[in-house]
Amino acid sequence: MKKLTKWKETLRALLLYPLIRKKTKHIDADILFFFPQYQTGGAERVHLNIMKSVSDRKLTCFITNHSVNSDLREDFSQQAKLINLHRWGWKTSFRKKMTKKLAAEINKIDKPVLFGSNSEFFYDLFPYLKADCVKIDLLHTDLSSFPLSIENYAAPVTHMLTRRVVLGEGHKEKLKEFYLKKDVPLTEIDKICVIPNGISIPDDAPDVKDYSGKMRVLFVGRNSHEKRPEIFVEIAQEASRLKLPFAFQMIGDFDSFSHSKPDNLEIIGKITDVQQLNAYYEKAHFIFITSLFEGFPMVLSEGMAHGVIPVAVDVGEISRDVNEEGRTGFIIPNFSDVDEIVNGFINKMREIDESRATLPNIAANGYKLVEAKFSIDRFRERYRDLLIRQENANNQD
The missing domain is CATH 3.40.50.2000 (Glycogen Phosphorylase B;)
Known part of the structure; x- marks a missing residue:
C-alpha cells in the first residue's frame, strides 16, 4: 500500500474509531467470523459460503484487512452484521489495542464460537480470550515454507485452536512436518479436518463440446x-x-x-x-x-x-x-x-x-x-456440522 494511501487510511480509521467501538460494544451473535477482505476472489467466496452454511444463526463478521474493492461487501452484509475494522485490524500498533478491547467484549458472550481465515488479527485475539471460547481456523493452502505466512504467524498460538480446517489430505500431511519444525505438539494434528471447497453444480452433465477447430x-x-x-x-x-x-x-x-x-x-x-x-x-x-x-x-x-x-x-x-x-x-x-x-x-x-x-x-x-x-450442498453441510457441533459441545461443558 502506497504511503499516501496508508496515511489516508490511518486518518480514516481514527475518525471512524468511535463508530467502530460502538459497534464492537454491541455484539449480539452466536458465531463470529474474522476474514481479511470482501473483495473479488475465490477465498472470499469460500468465506461467504461458510457463513451461508449457518445463515439461521446470529452472525457477526469482522473485516480485518484492506479490500482493494467492495464487490462482495453487500453479499457479506446480507449474511452477517458486518464490522470493518479498517486500519484497526491490520496496522500493528492499532491492532494491539483493538484486539484487547474486542477480546474483552467477546468474553462477555456466553461460550462464543470464533472462525477465522487469513487474518493475523484473529490469532492476536487468542491470548486474551476466555477458556470456553471455541476457535476454528481455515488454511486455504500450504504456505508454511514462507517465513511471513499465516501458518508461521499462527504457530505460537496453534495449540489454542479448537479445530483447524484444510482443503485436502496433502496439506494435512505437510502440517505434520511443519508442527515438528515449530515444536507444535503433534497431538494438534488430531484437531485438523478436511473440507474441500464447494460450488454450485449444474444438474445435468454439460454437452459434449466441439474440439475440431481452434x-x-x-x-x-x-x-x-x-x-x-x-x-x-x-x-x-x-x-x-x-x-x-x-x-x-x-x-x-x-x-x-x-x-x-x-x-x-x-x-x-x-x-x-x-x-x-x-x-x-x-x-x-x-x-x-x-x-x-x-x-x-x-x-x-x-x-x-x-x-x-x-x-x-x-x-x-x-x-x-x-x-x-x-x-x-x-x-x-x-x-x-x-x-x-x-x-x-x-x-x-x-x-x-x-x-x-x-x-x-x-x-x-x-x-x-x-x-x-465439490458440491456446495455437501460443503455447507460439513461446515454447518462443524460450527454447530462445536457450539453445542461448548454449551454442554
Missing part, C-alpha cells in the same frame, strides 16, 4: 503475484509464434497486459455476475492454472462443472484430483524456471492437439469428479 483456453483470477498471470501471457505468446490452434481469454483485472498481449489473447475484464462467467465456461475447452501456490482453486472446479478441462501446475491439492492417470486433466511440473513452465504448457498443448478424440471423455470425468466431491 480450442479456447481460459485464465480466471485476480491480477496478483501468486496467480502469475504473466506466465499465461507468455504461453499465449509462444502459442501464437508456433501457430498452435488455441485461442486465449483472461477474465479478471488484467488491463495492464493490454499493450503486451499477442493477437491470440483477449482480455475480457472482471466479471462478477455468475451467469455471465458460466457462459464463458460453457464455451471454453480448457482452463489454465499457473499459480505459485494454491489449495484447490474454485475456478478449477467451476470450470470442470461446465466441461472445461484443467491444465495446471502441480501446486497444492490439484494433482490429487486432476491428473492424467485419472483422466481428469493435465498436470505441468512446477519448475523453478518460468521458461520451463511455459515449455511444459506448450508441449502439453501439442500433445492435446494430437489426441483430440480423448478430450470428451476427460471433460466428462471432470464433471463426475466435481459432482462427487
Whole structure:
C-alpha cells in the first residue's frame, strides 16, 4: 500500500474509531467470523459460503484487512452484521489495542464460537480470550515454507485452536512436518479436518463440446503475484509464434497486459455476475492454472462443472484430483524456471492437439469428479456440522 494511501487510511480509521467501538460494544451473535477482505476472489467466496452454511444463526463478521474493492461487501452484509475494522485490524500498533478491547467484549458472550481465515488479527485475539471460547481456523493452502505466512504467524498460538480446517489430505500431511519444525505438539494434528471447497453444480452433465477447430483456453483470477498471470501471457505468446490452434481469454483485472498481449489473447475484464462467467465456461475447452501456490482453486472446479478441462501446475491439492492417470486433466511440473513452465504448457498443448478424440471423455470425468466431491450442498453441510457441533459441545461443558 502506497504511503499516501496508508496515511489516508490511518486518518480514516481514527475518525471512524468511535463508530467502530460502538459497534464492537454491541455484539449480539452466536458465531463470529474474522476474514481479511470482501473483495473479488475465490477465498472470499469460500468465506461467504461458510457463513451461508449457518445463515439461521446470529452472525457477526469482522473485516480485518484492506479490500482493494467492495464487490462482495453487500453479499457479506446480507449474511452477517458486518464490522470493518479498517486500519484497526491490520496496522500493528492499532491492532494491539483493538484486539484487547474486542477480546474483552467477546468474553462477555456466553461460550462464543470464533472462525477465522487469513487474518493475523484473529490469532492476536487468542491470548486474551476466555477458556470456553471455541476457535476454528481455515488454511486455504500450504504456505508454511514462507517465513511471513499465516501458518508461521499462527504457530505460537496453534495449540489454542479448537479445530483447524484444510482443503485436502496433502496439506494435512505437510502440517505434520511443519508442527515438528515449530515444536507444535503433534497431538494438534488430531484437531485438523478436511473440507474441500464447494460450488454450485449444474444438474445435468454439460454437452459434449466441439474440439475440431481452434480450442479456447481460459485464465480466471485476480491480477496478483501468486496467480502469475504473466506466465499465461507468455504461453499465449509462444502459442501464437508456433501457430498452435488455441485461442486465449483472461477474465479478471488484467488491463495492464493490454499493450503486451499477442493477437491470440483477449482480455475480457472482471466479471462478477455468475451467469455471465458460466457462459464463458460453457464455451471454453480448457482452463489454465499457473499459480505459485494454491489449495484447490474454485475456478478449477467451476470450470470442470461446465466441461472445461484443467491444465495446471502441480501446486497444492490439484494433482490429487486432476491428473492424467485419472483422466481428469493435465498436470505441468512446477519448475523453478518460468521458461520451463511455459515449455511444459506448450508441449502439453501439442500433445492435446494430437489426441483430440480423448478430450470428451476427460471433460466428462471432470464433471463426475466435481459432482462427487465439490458440491456446495455437501460443503455447507460439513461446515454447518462443524460450527454447530462445536457450539453445542461448548454449551454442554
